[in-house]
Amino acid sequence: MGAQPRPPRVEDPVRDKAFKSDLVTLIPQLRAFARTLTGDATAADDLAQDAMMKAWDARASFEMGTNMKAWTFMILRNQFYSEKRRSWRQTQLDQEAAERTLVAIDDPAAPVALDELRLGLGMLPAEQREALILVGAGGFAYEEAAEICGCAVGTVKSRVSRARRALQAILESGGYDRDGRSAGEAMGAILAQAERLSGAR
């Protein structure tokens, strides 16, 4: 009987060390992805830390040399949706995240154009937002994004293109009306519009 080629359960400090140093380089990316999913810096860091620890605990199942970024993003995404299922219904969270983003744009330190973009992103359905972020900002190919989201490549392509169209329409329409109307009222109108646009073929 020879030695196992890849012992999964045996402690391997050398491998662990390599794994950890790769994982550490991915932390900034995980934080950024978490921020776009939650729309809230504190919740995002909690999520990113949870995902980082889940990745560490599951390190034996990771095949060194394969795409660790995609692997950790998948863990983070699964963590996000399992927490979401536990606490609130999805639609409620989306609505609240969007309203929180609307409030957050009063931060005078942030550049206006990005505020508008954040607000617009907050209005997209969650699955469109994540597809657009993964492909448009995260640097993933459609195939990788599909693997991360657990759906077909064609589905990712369609979500990305719908997200792009809806986002463009939101930004062009001036986006939002903060003066004169209540945030909730403005949000309702914008969400309805975004839904109509993103649903259009």
Add this chain to the structure above:
Amino acid sequence: MNPTMGTKPPFSRRPPALDEARLRQQVIGAKLRQMFDEVVKEPVPDEFLDILRRADPSDAGEG
């Protein structure tokens, strides 16, 4: 000669509105990356490395 070669190639048959939409998409794409990269460039809070250090028993001796 290929008979279809006689017709003039469509140099700018794309309506101007489509070009404009494309341009806007590029702007949105650039902003999207900027937004993401802004977070990527933030210094990582110490908490992350602390948690990882505590979880790794082989890391006891390292700074």
